[in-house]
Structure formats: C-alpha cells, structure tokens
Amino acid sequence: MDILKKNMQIFKVKFTSEHYNVGDLLNHPESELMAEPRFDGNRTLYIAYNINNIEHIKNIAGKLNEKSILFVYYRDERYLYELLSKVDFTSKEGKLAFYAGDYKDAEGLNRLDEMFKTLLYTYSNMCPILLNSLDLSYIRGAKEFFRYINDIRDNFVFLIGNDLNDTLCGVQNRLLNLHAYVANPGFNEFKEKYGSLYRDKPAVIVSSGPSLDKNVHLLKAYENKALILSCDGSASTLNRHGIKPDIVGSVERAWDTYRAFYENKEFDPRIIFSGPAVVRPEIVEMFAGKKMISVFKSRDVYGDWMNTITSEDKGTVYSGSSVAHFLLNFADALGCNPIILVGQDLAYSEEGVSHADAAEVDESIDVSKATEWVKDYEDKDIPSSRIWKSFLLTFEEIVRDTDKVIIDATEGGAHIKGSVIRGLEETLEQYCIEELPSVADLLDRINVGEAYINTARESSFEGIYKAIHIFDGLLMNIRSGKKMNKKAVMQIEKGINTQKQLDRIYDTLEFVDKEIVQNIARDRFLMMLFQYPIYSAIRSINVLNTSKYTIETICFNLKLHWDMLYIFELYANKMLKVLINGLEDNKDFFGKLPEFNEKLDNLERDYKYLYESDKYDTIPV
Numbered sequence: 001m002d003i004l005k006k007n008m009q010i011f012k013v014k015f016t017s018e019h020y021n022v023g024d025l026l027n028h029p030e031s032e033l034m035a036e037p038r039f040d041g042n043r044t045l046y047i048a049y050n051i052n053n054i055e056h057i058k059n060i061a062g063k064l065n066e067k068s069i070l071f072v073y074y075r076d077e078r079y080l081y082e083l084l085s086k087v088d089f090t091s092k093e094g095k096l097a098f099y100a101g102d103y104k105d106a107e108g109l110n111r112l113d114e115m116f117k118t119l120l121y122t123y124s125n126m127c128p129i130l131l132n133s134l135d136l137s138y139i140r141g142a143k144e145f146f147r148y149i150n151d152i153r154d155n156f157v158f159l160i161g162n163d164l165n166d167t168l169c170g171v172q173n174r175l176l177n178l179h180a181y182v183a184n185p186g187f188n189e190f191k192e193k194y195g196s197l198y199r200d201k202p203a204v205i206v207s208s209g210p211s212l213d214k215n216v217h218l219l220k221a222y223e224n225k226a227l228i229l230s231c232d233g234s235a236s237t238l239n240r241h242g243i244k245p246d247i248v249g250s251v252e253r254a255w256d257t258y259r260a261f262y263e264n265k266e267f268d269p270r271i272i273f274s275g276p277a278v279v280r281p282e283i284v285e286m287f288a289g290k291k292m293i294s295v296f297k298s299r300d301v302y303g304d305w306m307n308t309i310t311s312e313d314k315g316t317v318y319s320g321s322s323v324a325h326f327l328l329n330f331a332d333a334l335g336c337n338p339i340i341l342v343g344q345d346l347a348y349s350e351e352g353v354s355h356a357d358a359a360e361v362d363e364s365i366d367v368s369k370a371t372e373w374v375k376d377y378e379d380k381d382i383p384s385s386r387i388w389k390s391f392l393l394t395f396e397e398i399v400r401d402t403d404k405v406i407i408d409a410t411e412g413g414a415h416i417k418g419s420v421i422r423g424l425e426e427t428l429e430q431y432c433i434e435e436l437p438s439v440a441d442l443l444d445r446i447n448v449g450e451a452y453i454n455t456a457r458e459s460s461f462e463g464i465y466k467a468i469h470i471f472d473g474l475l476m477n478i479r480s481g482k483k484m485n486k487k488a489v490m491q492i493e494k495g496i497n498t499q500k501q502l503d504r505i506y507d508t509l510e511f512v513d514k515e516i517v518q519n520i521a522r523d524r525f526l527m528m529l530f531q532y533p534i535y536s537a538i539r540s541i542n543v544l545n546t547s548k549y550t551i552e553t554i555c556f557n558l559k560l561h562w563d564m565l566y567i568f569e570l571y572a573n574k575m576l577k578v579l580i581n582g583l584e585d586n587k588d589f590f591g592k593l594p595e596f597n598e599k600l601d602n603l604e605r606d607y608k609y610l611y612e613s614d615k616y617d618t619i620p621v
Contacts, residue, residue, distance in 0.1 A: 007084040010093050013100070015077055022082040026054040034130045043542045044068040045123035047149070049130055049142050050075060058087055060129065064095050069123060071115075073145070074100045103148070110400055116152045124539045126153070151393060158321070158390045160532055164571050167302075167529055168578050168618045170253045170278040174306050175464070175582030177277040177293060179589045180284055181306065182456045184291050185446040186314025187274075191334060194442045199335035202226040202431040206245065207324045208233040209345025211412035212356040215424040216342065219243050225432035227336055227439070229327040232261040232283075234343060237356045244268055246439045247292075249330070250275045250283055251323045262286050270440040274330065276303055276319060290443040301528035309463025310456040320394045328398055328406075338405035338420075340427055345413025346388040346395075347374055377408075377415040384414060392416065461583070461590050468579050468603065470525060471572045477516050478569045484508040485562050492555060505554060512561045516568070529575060533567045570615070577610040578618055 007013065031053045037046060037060070048070060051057055061070055074080045077100035089096055097119065103112045126149070130142055174181075204219065204226045206212070212234065219228060220243050230238055230245035232252075238245055248271055250257060258280045265286070273287040284293055300319070307313050317333050319326040324344060331339045348354055352365040370383035374392060384392075392414050399406050399418035408416050409424035488508040496502050517534060520526040527534075537560055580603050583590060590596045610616045 003088045004081070004085045006088065006090050010090050011084075011096065011098050013080065013084065013098050015081055015100075017077075017081075020078050020081045022078050022085070025076075025079050025082050026052055026057075026086075028052045029055075031056070032132045034132045037127050037129055039063040039065055039068070041065075041125060041127070041542075042067055043123050043538070044125040044127050045119055046070045046127045046129055047146075048072045049128065049145055050079070050138065051129065051131060052079065054083060054086060057083060061089065061092055061096060064092075069095055069097065069119070071097045071099070071119065073098075073103075075102060075141070077101055103145070107400075110397070112148075113152055113397065116149060117156055120153055120156050121535060122538060123542075124153075124535075125542045151389075154386070155390045155393050158387075160535055164529060164532065164567070164574075165618065166253065168571070168574055171302055171575070172578050172582070172618050173253050173280060174277045174302060175578070176281040176585055177279075177284055178306075178310075178460060178582070178586055180281070180291065181277045181293055181314070182310055182453055182460070182589075183448055184293060185443055185448060186312065187292055187317060187330075187333070188313060188315035189446060190292060190443065191315065193446065194437070195334055197437050197442075198227055200337045201434075201436055202338055202340060203331035203334075203336035204228050204340045204342055205324055205327045205331065205344070206230045206234045206238060207341070207343040207345075207410075208237060208355045209343040209347075209410065209413055210349040210353045210356055211345050211410045212237055212343030214411055215409070216243070216356070217241050218424050218428060219342070222428050222432040224435045224438075226340070226428070227331065227334075227436060229331060231323045231327065232257065233323075233355070235261065235267075236265075237343075245271060247272045247274050247327075247330075248287075249273075249323050249327045250279050251319050251326050253278045253280065255280065258282050270438065272439050272443060275323070275326065276300070277306060278303070289440055290446070292443070301524045305463070305467075305525060306460075309460045311459040312452065312456065318398070320391075320398065322391050322394075325391070325394055325398060328395075332398075332402050332404055336404070338407050338427075338431060339402075340407045340409050340424070340431075341416070341419070342409055342424060344395075344408065344410045344416070346392050346416075347376070347382045347384040347413045349412070352383065374414040376413065377421045379415075382414065388414070395419075457589060458593065461593055461596065464579055464582055465599070467525065468576060470523070471576050471579070474516075474520070474526060475569065475572050475576075477519070478565055478572065481508075481512045481516055481561070482565050482569070484511055485558055485565065488558055489555075489562075492551070492558075496551075505558075506549075509554070509557055509561065512565065516565070520568075529571060530568060533564055537564050573610060573616050574618060576607055577616045580604065580607060580610070 033056060046060065046064070046068065048057060048060065050073065057072060064070055072080070080098055080100035097115065099112060099115060101108050103109055128146055131138065133139065206216070206219070206228065208231060216237055220241060223244060228243070228245040229247045229249060232248055232250040235245070235248050248267065250273070262283050267287055269288040271287065272289065272291065273284060274292040277293050284291060303316065307316070317326060318329045320329070328339060343356060348365060348367060348370070350367070352367045354363045365383065367383045372384045372386050372389055373381040374384040374389060376382045395416045396418060399416060406419045407422050407427055408419040409422055409427045411423060485508055488505045491501055491505060520530050520534065540560055541557070583600050583603070604611070
C-alpha cells in the first residue's frame with residue numbers, strides 16, 4: 001500500500017474507491033503486443049491502451065529515452081489500481097502519465113482534454129501501443145479512443161494558430177479600442193447590477209447555418225420574451241424578418257468581417273454591441289449606444305493584459321473560436337437558462353449550402369466530394385469542414401462545463417453532444433412567457449466615473465510602456481543568440497578540433513534554449529505571440545527521430561535556431577512598433593499625462609529604424 005500511496009502522490013492519481021480487492025487482473029502472460037515499439041525516437045508520446053499485462057508496462061517504462069513519455073490508459077480503474085499497487089514508478093516522475101475511467105463522460109472528457117493539451121505541445125509524435133487481440137470490443141474501443149485523441153490534437157493545432165500578424169493585429173485593435181473600452185460599462189458591472197433579471201430566463205443564440213431559414217421567423221413573436229443574441233453573420237437574416245436582437249456579437253479581428261457584415265449597413269440604436277476589444281474599431285463605431293466591448297476572451301493573454309493595465313477587471317467570458325461560442329458563454333455567465341441554439345448547423349445542407357440565404361458569406365459544395373463529416377442527431381454522416389469540426393468540439397466542451405440546459409433547436413446540422421434536441425416552436429412556447437428588460441435601457445443607467453477613467457489612463461500608459469521594455473530586453477538576447485549562432489556555424493565549417501570548441505557550440509544551443517525560448521515560455525505576454533514558431537520548432541526537432549547529438553543533428557539544430565531567432569527578432573520589432581503606435585493613436589487619451597509627449601518622442605527617436613522599413617509594418621488581416 002505504501003507503493004500505491006507514493007505513486008498516487010507523484011502522479012496525482014485518484015480513485016473512486018479507497019480500496020479494491022483486485023486479484024491478478026494484470027496477470028496475462030499470454031497477451032502479446034501488436035508490435036514492439038522502437039524507443040530511439042525523439043520526444044515521442046507512447047500511448048498504452050488497456051494493456052492487461054503488468055510486465056509489458058514495466059518493460060515499456062524501462063526503455064523510455066530521456067525525451068519521451070508514456071501515457072497509460074485503462075477504462076476500468078481497478079487495472080490502474082493494481083498496477084500502481086505492485087510497481088514502484090516514483091523514479092519515473094515526469095516520464096509517465098496515467099488515466100483511468102470512462103473518458104466519454106463529461107468529467108472524463110474534460111480531464112483527458114486538459115492532459116493532452118499539456119502533452120501535445122511538447123510531444124507531437126504519438127505512438128500507440130496495443131495488444132494483438134481478436135476481441136472486437138477491444139479493437140473498436142481502441143479505434144474510438146485514438147480517433148478522439150487525434151481530434152484533440154487537430155483542435156489543439158487549430159487553436160494555436162499560425163499567423164503572427166493576426167496576433168499583432170489583435171493587439172493593434174485592442175489599443176485602437178482602448179478609450180472606448182475604458183469609457184463603456186464592463187460585463188462584470190452589468191452582471192452585478194442586473195444579472196438577477198436574466199437569471200433562469202431564456203436566451204436564444206442565433207447563428208447563420210442553412211437551417212436558420214426554416215424557423216427564424218418564429219422569433220419575431222418572442223422578441224421581448226427571450227434575450228436574443230445574434231452572431232454578426234446572422235444580423236442580416238434577422239433584419240430581413242423584422243427581428244431586433246438585444247445584442248449583436250463579434251469576435252473576429254479581420255477587415256473582411258467588417259466589410260462583410262458591417263460596412264454600409266445601419267443598426268438600430270437600441271441594439272447593443274458586445275465582444276472583445278480585438279475586433280476592428282470600425283465595428284464598434286457602427287453602434288450608436290453604449291457597448292460591452294470590455295468582455296474579453298478568458299484564456300486570452302492579451303485580453304487579460306488589457307484588463308490588468310486598465311486597473312479594473314471588466315469581466316471575462318470564454319470566447320472559444322467563434323462568435324457563437326462567445327454568445328453561448330455570455331448567456332451562461334449571465335445566468336440565462338435554458339440557452340437555445342438556432343442556425344447552429346456546423347455542417348452543409350443536403351444541397352451543399354453553407355449558410356442561410358441572407359448571410360453575406362455563403363458557399364456551396366458538391367457533397368459527394370466532401371472530405372470532412374460529422375454525425376447528425378440521427379447518427380447519420382453529414383458533410384462538414386475542418387473548422388466546423390473544431391467548433392463542434394468546443395461546443396461540446398462548453399456544454400459539458402455548464403450547469404445550464406442547452407437546447408439545440410436548429411432542426412438540422414451536427415449533433416452537439418450533451419445538448420437537448422427540440423423543435424424551436426415548442427421550445428419558445430414553453431420557455432418564453434414573460435417580458436424581459438431591455439439590455440440597452442439597463443446599460444443607459446450605468447455611468448463610468450471620471451475618477452476611474454483618470455486611473456485607467458495612467459495605468460494603461462504604464463502598462464504599454466512596460467510591455468515595450470519587455471520586448472526590448474528580449475531583442476538584446478536574440479541579437480546575442482544570433483552572434484553566437486554565426487560563430488558556431490563558422491567553427492563547424494572550419495572543423496571541430498578540441499572539446500572546448502565543441503562545448504562552445506553546446507553553449508550556443510543551450511543559450512538559445514534557456515535564455516530565449518524558456519524565458520519566452522515563462523512569460524505569458526511573450527509566449528502568446530511566439531507559441532506557434534516554438535511549437536513548429538519542437539515538431540521539426542521531433543522529425544529528427546533521435547535523442548542523441550551528432551554533427552548532423554547539431555547543424556540541424558543551429559539552422560532551426562537561426563530561423564526561429566529571425567522570426568523572434570522580426571516580430572519582437574513588429575510588436576514594438578504596434579505598442580508605440582498604440583501610444584500615438586491614443587494621444588487624445590494620454591495627452592493629459594505629464595511628460596507623455598516627451599516620452600513618446602523619445603521612443604520614436606530610439607526606435608527610428610522601425611519607421612524606416614515597411615518590413616516592421618503590421619499587416620491588416
């Protein structure tokens with residue numbers, strides 16, 4: 001039992017029962033592995049699925065190289081209990097991870113999702129370890145498990161993103177929206193004062209899937225009896241039917257979003273805009289009344305940063321990766337119940353149509369040539385896309401995490417697991433009974449005090465100024481790393497004749513890893529910008545398929561470091577320009593601060609080179 005307690009403490013394993021009389025569940029000497037894995041790979045994540053022989057697990061754990069890890073999964077936690085009761089794995093801390101239980105339930109899915117999001121950043125190579133079995137239930141279970149792990153990996157890569165300019169544009173937009181952000185009420189204040197008015201009241205999230213045309217007209221009769229939250233892509237459809245939503249939401253920073261859904265359009269002055277300050281400022285300006293642009297993506301570093309530097313937590317709502325995710329979480333955080341989804345297809349129609357008729361963005365495909373498929377609520381395959389499949393996984397995660405009833409009244413499209421499938425008409429008749437207060441009227445009652453605005457002015461200027469110095473310090477290390485890298489390459493070209501020369505090359509690799517990459521990883525502000533090039537470098541190193549240094553692998557690493565340092569230097573400079581421009585763009589806001597103009601002039605003088613080349617310009621997306 002002492003072994004079990006030590007293992008549980010080291011690996012943070014919990015069991016639903018304090019004690020099992022397990023017997024010899026893992027004593028299956030006749031079981032064989034499908035294939036003996038190779039263990040010389042670089043940064044490999046080995047995944048053992050329901051291996052019912054204790055010796056197999058001990059053997060695999062003993063052969064792991066220093067840069068790989070073993071993940072052991074059992075559906076029945078008694079197997080894991082027996083394994084940890086009989087084998088002392090404490091010397092393998094950091095090399096093993098364990099999971100037991102039915103990963104299909106809500107809690108299990110969340111735990112597994114969090115574990116693999118952590119693992120997949122470092123271990124992009126995955127090697128399944130299976131039994132050579134004729135048991136059909138074992139084969140089906142393994143296929144389903146690894147299909148889900150692959151979905152987690154695909155979604156993880158999708159959410160990391162790959163466009164640093166896109167990230168910079170988000171920061172740029174936040175700074176352009178800074179004054180409006182400060183001057184408007186926050187979600188927290190709105191919820192604190194008026195959240196009780198919407199608690200346990202119905203909300204409708206209107207998306208723009210092709211099924212919206214079937215039932216959108218039904219919402220007109222319930223305009224004031226449900227909180228109607230419209231995605232920006234659905235606003236035109238609602239307008240065509242004379243339906244005024246309470247809120248229109250947007251989360252995209254792209255110019256194309258403004259041009260498609262907002263440019264040359266007019267919105268009723270009593271419609272409220274809500275979304276993170278990452279959106280184009282032109283979108284915010286389309287709405288005449290007060291806004292709640294202070295609602296930021298939780299888990300978003302730059303959103304948290306902006307909340308911090310303005311001295312008040314205006315409120316965070318998880319935005320996921322789509323505006324519908326944001327609005328669903330907005331309604332959840334406000335206490336609405338049930339939350340009704342309309343037009344949330346996440347799939348093409350039978351005819352291959354992507355959106356409702358009035359939607360500004362629309363496409364058609366030949367469904368016979370579709371490459372991505374999802375299940376509908378009758379368990380039939382329907383055509384989808386990679387992005388929609390990722391959205392679907394996020395919806396299912398949100399549904400698992402909430403205690404609210406999520407009703408999918410789309411009447412078509414993908415099955416969002418955990419949601420209740422119902423028709424829209426019967427849902428509206430049952431839940432939308434009493435009139436709700438107008439969000440616009442309530443926001444009009446909230447005034448942002450001048451004292452707060454003055455405090456926010458000072459603290460946001462200090463926050464931006466501090467961020468400039470963070471990137472300036474990073475640039476110093478990057479330039480040192482580039483010089484060391486050049487010398488190391490020149491030494492290899494001349495030939496390595498002494499251990500001292502080889503040690504200097506190792507020092508170069510270590511400097512970039514510890515003083516640059518690891519420092520970036522420890523600073524969320526830096527990591528948010530550079531996570532994709534670091535992840536890409538890790539994946540490239542994994543391709544080497546070796547954990548040992550040779551002249552070839554050293555040269556590979558030096559070239560990889562050089563390319564990475566080039567990206568770091570370029571985008572650190574781009575970020576500096578974005579931050580300095582942010583101060584310039586907010587001259588009217590910051591102008592009252594003493595010495596502001598002098599400090600801005602000094603920055604523009606010190607970083608004059610940023611304005612002498614267009615390579616440091618931020619590219620609007």
